[in-house]
Amino acid sequence: MSDPANAATGRAFPDILSRSAIKIDRVVITSTVRIPIKPWQIVSSPSRTVMALLTNIPLDDLYTRLAPITVPPSTSRGKFSNWGQTFHCTPLAIFEPEDEYQCELILELARREKKVVRAAGIGHSPSDIACTKEFMLRTQKLNRVLSVNVEKRTATVQAGITLNELHAHLADHGLAMMNVGSISDQTVGGIVTTATHGSGVTYGVISTHVMSLKLLLADGTYVTCSRHERPDLFVASICGLGTTGLILNVELEVEPAFRLKEVAITQPFEDVIQNLDEIAHAAEHVRLAWIPAADRIRVGLMNRTREEKTPAGSWFSEVFLGFYVLEFILFVGRFFSSANNFAGLLFCWLSGSKSVRVDDSHRVFNLDCLFLQYTTEWAIPYTRSQACLRELHSWLSQEYGDPNGLRPHFPIEIRFSAADDIWLSPSQGQKTCWIGIVQFKPYGLYVPYKKLFDGFETILARHGGRPHWAKAHSLRREKLRSLYPHFDDFIRVLEDVDPRGLFRNEYIRRHFFDGQADGRIFKLRQ
Template identity: 60%
Template sequence: MPTQLTARPSDIPLNNLYNLLEPITVPKGKATFTNWGQTFTCSPSSIFEPENEFQCELALELARREGKTLRVVGVGHSPSDLACTNEFMLRMTKLNRVLEVNTEKRYVVAQGGITLNDLHRHLAKNNLAMINLGSISEQTLAGVVTTATHGSGISYGAISTNVLALSLLLADGSRVTCSRNEHSELFTASLCSLGATGIILSVQLEVEPAFRLKELQQSLPFDDVVQNLDKHVHSAEHVRFWWFPTTDQVICSYANRTLDDLQPAGSWWWHTFIGYHIIQLLLFLGRYVSVLNTWTANLAWWLVSKDSVGVNDSHKIFNVDCRYPQHTTEWAIPYENAQPCLRELRDYLQKEFKDPNGIRPHFPIEIRFSAADDIWLSPSYGQRTCWIGIVQYKPYGCNVPYRKFFEAYEDIVGPYQGRPHWAKAHRLGPDSLAKLYPHFGDFRRVLQEVDPKGMFANEYVQRHIMGKSVGRRVYKKNP
């Protein structure tokens, strides 16, 4: 029999394949998956945790022989059922090494399972940093790429726009390196692939010299921000807003690269003890007395309403504390539609506040911006984008009402040519998505070419991309 180091997975007898996979197979009693938001749970038939790329090939070969789909996951931060499956799951978090750092050409090559937090540490040792970031760094690099995760900055694209090349393991067991010059269609599809084009083994990512950001935060009235939106959005490199509808105020964040000395902002008392523990207790009580949600929102705004200036390493300014598990959704709308969309959303919320039985949403509504890109399934494809995200927290992991609020929100942003963030739950099927994405058909064509049997098409992909009648009913979803 060929040895593990020289044998092709297709040549290995089935019993030997089982034996080789046994050390990386999660015991049956522990083979469950729950996302970070605690909104979806599934029980895969098997979960594999590979420690090298050959073990990825073995898991793929077993899935092929047994006719199973293989869902590749990282840390499960997506609040939808994007990562869920009842078949095979490949958890990539042990494939987390940095393979190459090139300070002269300013790029890094890292395995797909590395978290951004770990990547920051490696880059800092080489005086480098990621160009832009989203609100958190707990995600894996491959997870960020496959969902077109974004930060904020009207001149900055989604993080996937900084990817120079990808190394993929395809459904037939072959490996391919793709870039804008090599297998360009596969590359463009994989920059927001939902995990469906192949297993991302490594990512070559453009970076820049390490930098600090100087962030100014101030509270302004909603009307001031929306009426002068263009001025605010273009007043700094990275601009984002946190809107507190109960006060009709917006916390505005303006961040620019700087050479100033470190000046961390915030305090333990306000931002940890009260801002975390007391607020969470009030949110829990608000499950039973809804008016408390309004008072809690007002308190949360007051805690952060004072003007502040902070200077810190880039990722410490880009990132924020997501605090508690949560239901969340976010849609991208063309930047040109941002003003009327935000005003309509405010009108809806003010109507709810006047109704004694109306919705009392949590806070804040996060508003961010990104440049246009050419990634087929990126919500910023072909347009400057305004991202609007809403949350309903789950204090102490307890559930809260959210569906009515989220459905009303989708009904508002949808007519403004809204595109849902792929990592978030949404209701759109392929017919609707094809109208929003000019290359939706090209994406499906590439999937058919590289994965004709749907090896990587879990229920999320089947439902939203293929239009197959598979619902979330297969999962244990928190009510």
């Protein structure tokens, strides 16, 4: 490769995939075959000696060693876009390490060149949390299951494994995740660092099921942390937005594999809100899908069961009508807002008045996200959920009464989680109601959303809302400090383990350190 890897120095990553063999300490390259000798084959544990070896490597050699895992900037993979295609960046260099030693090399290069390193997984977060103009470390190839302990009900995995991959591995051992969100495309590292959640008033965010972490810190040292070993670093890291160190391994609490039975009933909005507390506690896992155009809420009650799986729905209703026709109507809604109302009514009709489904747990937890979308989600104290939802309903009713008013898409998703003690978790110290809103992008096309989201967030903020960390928001340091009692504790740990800000990309500098980075700098459309 001859593309520049460092615009400041003009240095290029050497083309080391040549016919001649090149021997470089721990990596031998002949033609296009690399035979790495792992760090643990040299020393039993990371040490100052290993760190000294890294600092002794000439800078040119660092670039040479990293060339095989550097994505050519001229290719499509040399750029990064999130799943919703709402944020985009072109990093100075993108690395795809396959082992821990290569991660060490990336951090060593970043220290020398004074660059930020940002870890990124699948890129499902609907924000610029993964974006950077500097070094990006993609974790997809760090995706192995390291151990499974059936008796202790734990699994240790590399942070780059996706939940979909993990579900399959756990099933082979008769195990399953205890609680899962609406999708399973994300990496384990991604869901841990953002405190991603499922639903259930007695179930915490997924980070509460993390038993221990293995981190590579900014100075190149390895650390294992848990509730009992370096607990402050652990609590800061299990919702740390990737700032405390590079998460390498995650030990998760799991449970014996189970099926879920979901009974879903569609009811009038006011009937549900009036009995919200009773409904939220009516099953192990409860989620609500509010369809504003129909003034109805789809109530999903999920419990563990041993019943047989139910057959899949029909292709005509679920795919032809529920995807292709729906997307076309949303496309028309870009020009005629009344079509958005019809799309919501069709979605409500397709959902039916009542349905029952039984399947493996993760398949019931997960939902079809349908189309590319803009989305935002906030967490409020559970005690404020009725008042907040009624205020949202009043606001949207006014919009529907205006021929030129806002027309939200569907559904507005309402979920619940138990209180936890994780410093930056939106559920920290409070039983929580999560409320999320979407605006779909039919055929990947732009739709107006900002005015709708601004109104939504204003109401949520009045009820003590905390933003979902993976999703775009505008809160800065002082507001976050007022929302999170342990905000300063988190910053203290951050300054201790990464005083120079090796892992602080534009998102982190903007929200945590009042940096000048524009919140829309990586937006695909302004």
